[in-house]
Amino acid sequence: MFEEQTLTSHAPALRYTNGQLESQFKTILENKQLVNFVESISQMVLILNKHRQVVYANKSYKDFCRQLNHDPLIGKRPGETFNCANAFKSGAGCGTTNACKSCGAVNAILDSQKGKRSTKECQILTTENNALDLEVTASPLDIESEKLTIFSVNDISAEKRRKSLERVFIHDILNSAGAISGLSSILKEIDDAEQLKDIAQTIEGASQSLIEEIQSQREFGAAERGELQLQAKQVNSKDVLSELQRTYAKHELNAGKPILISTESIDCTVNTDLVLLRRILGNMIKNAIEMNVPHDTITLLSKEKQDVVEFSVHNNSVVPEKVKYQLFKRFFSTKGQGRGLGTYSMKLFGEKYLNGKVGFTSSEETGTTFYIQLPK
Template sequence: MTEILYSSPTQTEKDACCSPAIIAQHDRIKKEVTAEVINSVPNPTIILNKDRRIVFYNESLEKAVGLENQANRILGRRPGDLLQCCNTKNNWCGEAGPCAQCGAFIAIKSAMDGEKTQEECLLLTNIDGQIKGYTFMVTASPILIKDEEFFIIHLSDISDIKHKEMMERVFLHDLLNSVNGIANAGTLIMEDATSKEHRELAAMIVDRAYYMASEINAHRLFLSAETKQLEVNNEPIALEQLVDSVCSFYKDSLLAKEKNISINCKIEEFSLTTDKRLLHRIIENLVKNAYEASPENGVVTVQAREENGNALISVSNMGAVSIPVAHQIFKKSFSTKGPGRGLGTYSVKMFTENYLRGRAWFDSSQEEGTNFHIELPLSPTAESLVKDPCPRGLRA
């Protein structure tokens, strides 16, 4: 947590907050909760009484507010008063109109109702006339100490994380607009070009721009899924058409030409209702990985069929993975292709099992190569498929 400098309160405030009753509660808690235990918590932590006043805290809290060894300026205060929330300028913490929307206030009230709760708190501070914003993740739980009810509050400063997420979304949005502009300009050039060479060059620019736009949208999709902000949009899927579009792209890719890899699609006709964006990204990631893992002159095979009332999609290549690699295959950031890779198979499993209510696994051998399998319910109203806790590719 970034240090929050604390301006001196008046003597009246000191006397009103750090009262004998507060000190008595503090001393009772100190006998039951050893300082080493609460100080081992890395985040600022406070214990509140039923009046939401601080009666105990750890070293991380006093360092965060710049009040080391100054218990009389911490004990008895409410969290917003201590952190100098703008709403406490003329009110006590929790008593101003905007407090009803405060994540910390909501979490503490829930704890007072007997529930453990976690809420985001957007805190705007006013310290010596300087405005600064913070974002905290506030975890609040009721705790019983010597038959007296208190509430323990943990504060995690996630300001940098939220800022990074916001900047990344803004960057991706602006980048996508620029790439779409390139694609539109390339299309106009292609339509007006008088020579074959110029038309082919413009077509190449348009093709690369659309590929970049696809990658940007894929990253936005992944970011939304990781932050649990992704909404699933189910619709009827023409699976054969979707698979054909992915296969056609990679069939003509530079990677296919360099390694002389061919692709073979075997898609049965059946209906499927699911999120088209996610399924497209899943198949695209599996096909891309299959190309990269294939040996020279290899064959990548994509199959889809209805099996046991579900859709089963398999992507296979002729390469085999070693046991150490198999143990890591779905883990985030693991890759055999060097730094900066490793989200492909992880995103496949995350999209499939967290959002499409299916399951993902693989098997690999020297004789049969490597086969990734995706099984999805044919309808979003069907039962979610039971996830396999031990992916088949890891079994002896």
């Protein structure tokens, strides 16, 4: 047995050597009944050793991982086979980082090693910023005194998308359409010109929100399918911030939080897709608006750092430690079930399409700052 790096924040880091893995693989192959069973089902199935390493993968699993252009699976851990971004943040690998503490996959495996069958959901953001939503089941298995785990996987991404569409998108559209309908119905009963003007402006704002929601969902779907077409052009940083300030100072979500442009903001240009940049920064501002912080102020900033232009949104909230490692996963949200696309879409649009870097910092002393860095 060898030890690449014993430091771990969650599951043990030890691994078997290649020779030991080969011996385990041969033991599995000799068990024809087990092999025939795992190959006869359509589910993705792995057999893992006590160090959570793959010693056998059925055809369904290998076929799925070929879609991810992955190397041979034997010896890897589940997160490494899926290119989970967290699996490569530590030399000790999958299951050993702080982020892994909330991972359904590794926790199900650890449960199975205590003799329990365990089923959990697992959200993965890959190194390519693709999102996977999986349901995993880990069951204990003993073969010739070897403590193994049968690890089966269902890809539930399509089901999650459908539920999100029903819960969030359609719900928000109905709210906007209902507001427009309600205001329109009372127009014919009002004679006061000033009051008519106010209601017309409110209807215009609700209609614009409805259009933006539909456009946002269309862009999001195209981005996940890899079909989004960029419209890059020279963008002025202060113009972007000024437009966002005007839009969200009067946004329906904003209950009076001041939105300021930092006096330290630098007026510079960057070649990027303006629609996507506004979408990313808009989601950052919405997050800040929704934070329940008394007397909060939201501050927008643009600056140059070496060969990048950085846009950031700051407020005085603090992201809890257990939330930090899940924030950019699809459908993870502190606001309720079915939400959580805003932070995920920041990564999707900002890194996969704009070739930038999206991240955040958060502490009691400095508050929370979300940022995107774009190459000049």
